[in-house]
Amino acid sequence: DLMGVRLAGSQVGIQETKTNPLVSISDEPETLYKRLSLLVKGHDPAVLDSYEYFAVLAAKELGISIEKVHRPPKNIERFTLLKSVHIFKKHRVQYEMRTHYVCLELKHLTGSTAAVYLEYVQRNLPEGVAMEVKKTRIEAIPEHIQKPVWDTLPQVEETDIKS
Amino acid sequence: MAAARAVLRRGGCCWVALSQCGGWAAAGPLCGAVAYSSVPAVSSRAGKQREASTRRTSRPSEFVKTHVPPRTERMAVDQDWASVYPTAASFKPASVPLPIRMGYPVKRGVPLPKEGNLELIKIPNFLHLTPPAIRKHCAALRDFCTEWPSALDSDQKCEQHFPIEIETVDYISAGTSIRNPKARVVTLKVKLSNLNLDDHAKKKIIKLVGERYCKDTDMLTITTDRCPLRRQNYDYGIHLLTVLYHESWKTEMWESEKTEEDMEEYIWENSCSQKNALDTLLQIKASENITNVTKEELLASEIVKNYKKSVVALKNEGETENNMSQYKESVKKLLNIQA
Numbered sequence: 001d002l003m004g005v006r007l008a009g010s011q012v013g014i015q016e017t018k019t020n021p022l023v024s025i026s027d028e029p030e031t032l033y034k035r036l037s038l039l040v041k042g043h044d045p046a047v048l049d050s051y052e053y054f055a056v057l058a059a060k061e062l063g064i065s066i067e068k069v070h071r072p073p074k075n076i077e078r079f080t081l082l083k084s085v086h087i088f089k090k091h092r093v094q095y096e097m098r099t100h101y102v103c104l105e106l107k108h109l110t111g112s113t114a115a116v117y118l119e120y121v122q123r124n125l126p127e128g129v130a131m132e133v134k135k136t137r138i139e140a141i142p143e144h145i146q147k148p149v150w151d152t153l154p155q156v157e158e159t160d161i162k163s
Numbered sequence: 164m165a166a167a168r169a170v171l172r173r174g175g176c177c178w179v180a181l182s183q184c185g186g187w188a189a190a191g192p193l194c195g196a197v198a199y200s201s202v203p204a205v206s207s208r209a210g211k212q213r214e215a216s217t218r219r220t221s222r223p224s225e226f227v228k229t230h231v232p233p234r235t236e237r238m239a240v241d242q243d244w245a246s247v248y249p250t251a252a253s254f255k256p257a258s259v260p261l262p263i264r265m266g267y268p269v270k271r272g273v274p275l276p277k278e279g280n281l282e283l284i285k286i287p288n289f290l291h292l293t294p295p296a297i298r299k300h301c302a303a304l305r306d307f308c309t310e311w312p313s314a315l316d317s318d319q320k321c322e323q324h325f326p327i328e329i330e331t332v333d334y335i336s337a338g339t340s341i342r343n344p345k346a347r348v349v350t351l352k353v354k355l356s357n358l359n360l361d362d363h364a365k366k367k368i369i370k371l372v373g374e375r376y377c378k379d380t381d382m383l384t385i386t387t388d389r390c391p392l393r394r395q396n397y398d399y400g401i402h403l404l405t406v407l408y409h410e411s412w413k414t415e416m417w418e419s420e421k422t423e424e425d426m427e428e429y430i431w432e433n434s435c436s437q438k439n440a441l442d443t444l445l446q447i448k449a450s451e452n453i454t455n456v457t458k459e460e461l462l463a464s465e466i467v468k469n470y471k472k473s474v475v476a477l478k479n480e481g482e483t484e485n486n487m488s489q490y491k492e493s494v495k496k497l498l499n500i501q502a
Contacts, residue, residue, distance in 0.1 A: 044286070057294060131336070132335075145404060
């Protein structure tokens with residue numbers, strides 16, 4: 001039995017070597033994310049707490065700066081239905097659905113780091129939990145907005161852009 | 164029989180010996196005296212009922228699953244837990260060496276133990292994501308991460324070099340489809356002070372854009388969702404920004420017909436206030452019989468300049484104590500009232 005346990009461990013615990021053959025570096029410039037806001041929604045607050053701990057620890061380990069971790073107030077949706085299939089209007093039954101939220105705000109991520117972190121955190125999203133990721137990407141002003149085009153092309157009076 | 168059972172617990176599985184023992188099911192060393200209603204108290208049973216209970220728990224005796232000691236007994240305290248639960252898996256009571264109980268207890272009882280506990284299996288567990296496991300994963304993933312450029316440490320620097328902010332939202336949830344129609348919305352935000360605009364262009368772009376501009380933060384927000392894909396919406400947003408920018412630099416012929424109501428801020432030149440002031444002054448001078456005082460001279464004089472400043476301040480900034488007192492002084496000087 002101990003042998004079996006060790007084999008399973010070795011299959012899982014393979015570490016990447018120093019010169020990682022899986023890492024490929026490309027020439028295109030990195031996208032920069034000023035802020036990454038993760039909103040996790042679920043019905044069970046205990047599950048969300050555990051997930052928050054996991055996400056915060058993962059961010060810290062990967063060197064991502066965490067701006068704020070807060071729990072927006074829960075949202076309870078209640079409705080009242082008739083208890084019986086036929087008549088008995090005075091006897092009703094009430095149901096409610098509670099949605100708890102946990103919001104994680106990270107700042108200053110590059111495109112690769114964001115992709116890695118999001119994939120890791122989303123693959124380990126528990127069943128029954130939803131997530132919304134709001135990404136704020138920052139970009140430089142594109143070249144065609146640097147200067148008005150009328151200076152360079154005096155002949156072209158009318159624009160061809162018809163929106 | 165008790166001796167045989169003791170031998171079995173120490174040694175491991177001896178299936179044949181136990182079947183010869185017959186009867187007593189070794190229900191595991193952890194199952195002590197638990198007060199929950201499903202298992203009858205064995206000590207108080209008469210012979211027939213005893214047989215029935217044992218028949219239920221050890222039926223059929225060939226399938227001696229209950230007699231195999233669980234894996235938890237063979238686990239060392241310092242084992243590698245990541246190899247027991249490497250990936251997300253349901254809760255296995257025989258693999259988790261913790262005395263967990265879950266469930267609503269009977270009166271004066273305790274919650275149900277972990278063996279065969281459906282509540283423990285239903286709830287998502289994080290046994291595969293213990294802190295050492297997370298650290299191992301992150302150590303492996305760190306090679307794929309890149310560092311944030313150290314020169315952009317504050318928000319102002321980010322804005323100075325990269326003024327355009329693009330907000331996109333991704334949605335993940337369980338369901339029949341992974342698509343979410345809200346995911347195609349793209350929001351572009353720019354501060355107009357970062358764009359290369361002159362005075363006229365800035366006013367024109369604010370008029371063109373209308374509600375999408377916020378005066379307090381000087382932020383232009385363009386939200387696009389008319390295309391089915393996110394990339395198309397982003398391209399459309401950039402296209403809108405380009406068109407707005409270039410159109411605002413153009414001066415159309417009809418823009419010369421801009422009236423006073425269209426002006427964003429009050430301009431004193433060629434306004435009725437200037438006309439009235441000049442007319443009044445000219446009349447005063449005429450009554451005092453001083454001729455050949457031209458309008459330019461009047462305009463350049465201190466009194467009129469003061470008056471102009473106070474009127475402009477009043478109209479643009481609103482009525483404050485300062486503004487009102489300044490206006491009073493300037494009017495007094497203009498009309499030569501000493502009161």
